[in-house]
Amino acid sequence: MKRFVSILLLHFMISFGWADEPPLKNNASISRIAFGSCAHQDRPQPVWNSILKENPELFLFLGDNIYADTPLKEVMRAKYKKLNSLPEFSKFRLKVPLVGTWDDHDYGQNDAGVEFAPKVDAQTELLDFFGVAKDSPRRDRKGVYEAWTFGEGDKCIQVILLDTRYHRSSIKTGPRIPNKGNYLPNTDPEATVLGKEQWNWFETKLKEPASIRIIGSSIQVVSEDHGWEKWMNFPLERERLYKLVRDTNANGVVFLSGDRHLGEISVMDANWGYPVIDITSSGLNQANTTWRREEPNRHRFAAMPWEHNYGMVEVDWNAKNGPIVSMSLKNEEGKTAACYRIPLKNLQFKVPANDGPVSPGAIGPREASKKMGERLNVEFEIASTGQSRDKARIFLNSLSEFRDPANFTIVLQSKAFEDSWKAVGLENYRKVLVGKKIRASGVISEFQGKAQMEIDDPKSVLISE
Numbered sequence: 001m002k003r004f005v006s007i008l009l010l011h012f013m014i015s016f017g018w019a020d021e022p023p024l025k026n027n028a029s030i031s032r033i034a035f036g037s038c039a040h041q042d043r044p045q046p047v048w049n050s051i052l053k054e055n056p057e058l059f060l061f062l063g064d065n066i067y068a069d070t071p072l073k074e075v076m077r078a079k080y081k082k083l084n085s086l087p088e089f090s091k092f093r094l095k096v097p098l099v100g101t102w103d104d105h106d107y108g109q110n111d112a113g114v115e116f117a118p119k120v121d122a123q124t125e126l127l128d129f130f131g132v133a134k135d136s137p138r139r140d141r142k143g144v145y146e147a148w149t150f151g152e153g154d155k156c157i158q159v160i161l162l163d164t165r166y167h168r169s170s171i172k173t174g175p176r177i178p179n180k181g182n183y184l185p186n187t188d189p190e191a192t193v194l195g196k197e198q199w200n201w202f203e204t205k206l207k208e209p210a211s212i213r214i215i216g217s218s219i220q221v222v223s224e225d226h227g228w229e230k231w232m233n234f235p236l237e238r239e240r241l242y243k244l245v246r247d248t249n250a251n252g253v254v255f256l257s258g259d260r261h262l263g264e265i266s267v268m269d270a271n272w273g274y275p276v277i278d279i280t281s282s283g284l285n286q287a288n289t290t291w292r293r294e295e296p297n298r299h300r301f302a303a304m305p306w307e308h309n310y311g312m313v314e315v316d317w318n319a320k321n322g323p324i325v326s327m328s329l330k331n332e333e334g335k336t337a338a339c340y341r342i343p344l345k346n347l348q349f350k351v352p353a354n355d356g357p358v359s360p361g362a363i364g365p366r367e368a369s370k371k372m373g374e375r376l377n378v379e380f381e382i383a384s385t386g387q388s389r390d391k392a393r394i395f396l397n398s399l400s401e402f403r404d405p406a407n408f409t410i411v412l413q414s415k416a417f418e419d420s421w422k423a424v425g426l427e428n429y430r431k432v433l434v435g436k437k438i439r440a441s442g443v444i445s446e447f448q449g450k451a452q453m454e455i456d457d458p459k460s461v462l463i464s465e
C-alpha cells in the first residue's frame, strides 16, 4: 500500500510539474552530489536505497538511464514509466532532485550518433521524464545538454551535462578484438562529438565563475586504451576539449562518465596545471557481478571492475586548510571501492600570481613554460624563494608552492650574486625578494617536469618593487 501511494504521488507530482528539475540558479551551496548510469528498468534497482542513505542534495543521471532501444516514442515512454514504478526509485525520486543527460540506450539505439533520426522524439521523452518545464530553452535545443549553478562566491558548484549523441559523427569501426571492442580513432577534422552549437554553448559556460565544475559526459573522457566508446574515438575532439579548458582557464574541472558497465577513476596530465580527473560510474544495476580483470587503461588511478555501483562527489567546504573534494565509487550496499581526494586549491590554474601584466618585450611564466629551449625575457612577481642544500643556488618561484606543476623558477647561481646578499645574509636577502618583480633574460629549460631559467650573470636580471 505504502509503495502504491509513493508511486501515485510521484506520478501526480510529475504531472503537475512539482517533481521538476532543481532551479537554474540555486543560491544555497551544496556539498553532496550522487551520480550513476546504466539502469535497466526491467531489473530490480535496490541501489537507490544505498544512495538515499548518502543524503545527496542532487543526483546526476549520466545516461542509459533506461534501456529503451527503440525508435518509437510510445515504447520509450512506457519504459520510463516502468522505471518510475520501481519502488526504490520512486521513493528516491520523491526525496532527491534529479537531472540528467542520455547515452545510447535511452537515445534509442546502441552506439548511435547523429544519424539516428528519432532523436527528436527521444529528446521530448527524456525531458518529460526529468520534469523539464514545457517552456524551458532545453525544449528548443538540438540535444539535451544543460548546465546549473549551485551556491555563490567561493562555494559555487557548476554542473554541466553534455550531450555526446545528438551531433556525434559516425564512429569508425575495425576488426573486433575479443574483449577489447572494435572502434578506431576517427581523425577526420570535420568529425565532431558535441557539434558546433554545443561547443559554443560549452565555452560560454566554462567562462562563467565557479569554484568546482562537474562535467558529465556519458562516454569516458580520459580512458583511451580500450576499443569501446570514448572521447578518444575522436582524438581531435578530445584535444579540443582539453584546449578549451586551458584557454578558458576553467578552474575546478572534474569529469564524470558512465556507459562502460564498470567503475573506474582515471587521471592524466593535459598541461592544465592540475590533473584531469574522470570518474566513471556505470552499472546502477548493469555492471559485471563477478570479478573480471581490469581492461587496459594507462591512466587508471583506481579500478572497480565488478559490482553494481554509483558515485559520490563530496565537498568539505570547511576543512582546516581549505576545501577538499572527494570523489568515490561505491557498490550497491554503499561500501566504498575507490576514492580520489584532492584539495580544491590543487584544482586551480595559477594565473594571477605568475601571469600578471608584463613590460613590453617580456612574457609571463605560463607562456614561457610552453617555449622550451628558447631564449626569452620572463617577468613575474616573486611568490616564494628557496635555496639548494649546499646554498650554491637560489630559487625564485612564480608560485608560493614550488612543487606545483605550474610553478616557474628562476635559478640564480649564488656565487655570482654574492655582492647582492652578502651585507644582509642569504636568508634575509631571500625574504625581501618575495613580492618584488623580477625580469630575467635566458633560456627556458625543464627540471623535473617544470619550467625554469638558470642565470649566472647578474646583468641578466632586473629586480624592482
Ligand SMILES: [Fe+2]
Residues within 6 Å of the ligand: 064, 103, 104, 105, 259, 260
Ligand atoms: Fe552506453
